[in-house]
Amino acid sequence: MDYRIKLAKRMLFNQKGSLFGAVLAVTIGILVIHVNFVIFQGLFDAIVRDISDYNTGDVIITDEFDFIDKSDQSLIRWFERIPVVQAATPRLSTSSEMNMTKNGKLIEETRISLVGVDPFNDVRASTVHETVTEGSYVFSRNSIVLGSNIARDLGGAQVGDSVKVLVVDRWGQDQIKRFTVTGIANSPGGQGFDYSGVIHIDTLRDMMSRHGDTGSFMVKLYDHSKALEVKEFFLRSFPNEDFIAETTEEASEAQLEGFRSGIAMINMIGYFGMMASAFAIVTIQMMLVNGKTRQIGVMRSIGAKRKDILIIFIFQGMIIGAIGAGVGTAAGLGYTVYAKETKMSFNGSLPLEVTYNWEKVIQTALMSFILAIIASLYPSYRATKLLPVEAMRSV
Amino acid sequence: MSSVLEINNMSKIYGEADNRVKALDDVSFSIKQGEFVLIVGSSGSGKSTLLNMIGLLDHPTKGKISIDGIDTTTLNDDKISSFRNKKLGFIFQFSNLLTDLSVLENVLLPLQIGGNNTGEKDAMDLLKAVGLEDQIYKRANKISGGQAQRVAIARGLINKPSIVLADEPTGNLDSVTSATIVQLMKSMAKKLNQTFIIVTHDREHFGNVDRVITIKDGKAFEGDMPSEMEITV
């Protein structure tokens, strides 16, 4: 082995404290980035997941001006012929008023979003039925599922209670109907129907006098990465209709935009953390160099060139970077596995969508490795400035 | 016999203006191959400065140093490093050794710095000659001061240098150990016909040597210093 590499290794491993400190600095830098990724990217992806699962599917179809008047069955059949499509379901929504008498007291709530669903297809295309924590999802023409917040606002509506619902039909007439509460919906993270009432889509069509009309179609795919393809295929197939087709991301762009810049900022903080660990390496290596002043002088006296000294200390930077990147990545992945296995949730409610982004993992490891080498440049350069006469010094 | 070292009109001035110290003042002498030379003189007289110049560890302000007939004043830093590696051996007063390496690795280091990865047998032979054959795998910070100086002697000899330079090699040792180190250097010099230039305060321990150069106020004089000077040391 080259004596410079041997010396670099020995000097470092004989200074366990310095080695440990430097490796720890790199490790923490990497860990911060991994933890940030798990939490904030996980949160972002969880929100996208919930929007997709509860509200938009992978592709959502609406009509540019009005309601979709194609029949449910024909559109569903059209979509389900595409192999990558798992299911499609129609939805219709409007604003409503509700009132309920509880313990002899009448409580009235206005401007409540009322969503009509097709119970058979909805459970195939959306997981929103899983958020029904008490009772069951809409199953008959006069059953209603209340979002937990609506139930609370109505004075504590429970399964079995009766609610009066008012909607304005297409002719401007009030239409009132009594429903029985069959379930309460409460989604972790609140992206579900927590602020809505959910009824059978045909009941809502009746009340609104909109027979055969649909507000939107949620299309669920087996593979989200095909969303754009399906969307474009759909638009090409119906060129003469005023359909709008959007992927989850397109449909929720407004909701996600702020979040995106938040993540960018969190990433910045992570990179600042990495910079801080680079400074820690500079400090630790300066200490190493200062502690070896005389020995560096001895090496120079017996013939080591400036370049040789430079190589020794830069190699130390590489060792620190390599071990740090290894330990840091292992720790980061450990945290990620832990988050995934324990189904870690944000704020104790919204389960994070934990993914392994290998590109980012490798990029982070590589970057901290390179940063450690860059950090070692200055101490290494200082070491080369030490003169051979240092060996002669008697104090 | 040819001369391994030739010094012509060499001066060394440290500092500037008010802080100016003339550490060496127009020194000239030459040393022949195989000579065992002591450099003596009172503290601050300029002995270490002289040895630094001969060892090419620092540049003279004026004058010329030739080693093995090569004028060293014109060499650049890398050439000087190679030159030190091939032509000179060093024994310092303190902390001679790299504490991260073993005794054997320390002795091999000058060879490896010179790009030669063989020579283990030569190193073993030298370590045997200095009486450390049973310590070769010990880490260099786990041996005594006297043993460290023996290792330094072996390391100083491994490249078969033209000159071995030592600055107070016994300055840090007790008197009994000093005497054995002195005897070791003298016997190695004789055995290998090796030139030694040794700065020392320990004149008595060395007894008879080939040559003594006394430094006084930066000037070099042939022979032992007068006894009245020793009192001031």
Ligand SMILES: Nc1ncnc2c1ncn2[C@@H]1O[C@H](COP(=O)(O)OP(=O)(O)OP(=O)(O)O)[C@@H](O)[C@H]1O
């Ligand atoms: N790097 C330096 N900068 C300034 N002055 C120096 C330097 N090195 C030595 N000197 C001065 O040069 C003079 C000679 O110093 P030198 O170290 O050569 O003496 P010395 O004979 O080796 O003394 P000692 O026996 O105490 O080791 C002294 O006055 C010293 O203060």
Ligand SMILES: [Mg+2]
């Ligand atoms: Mg001195």
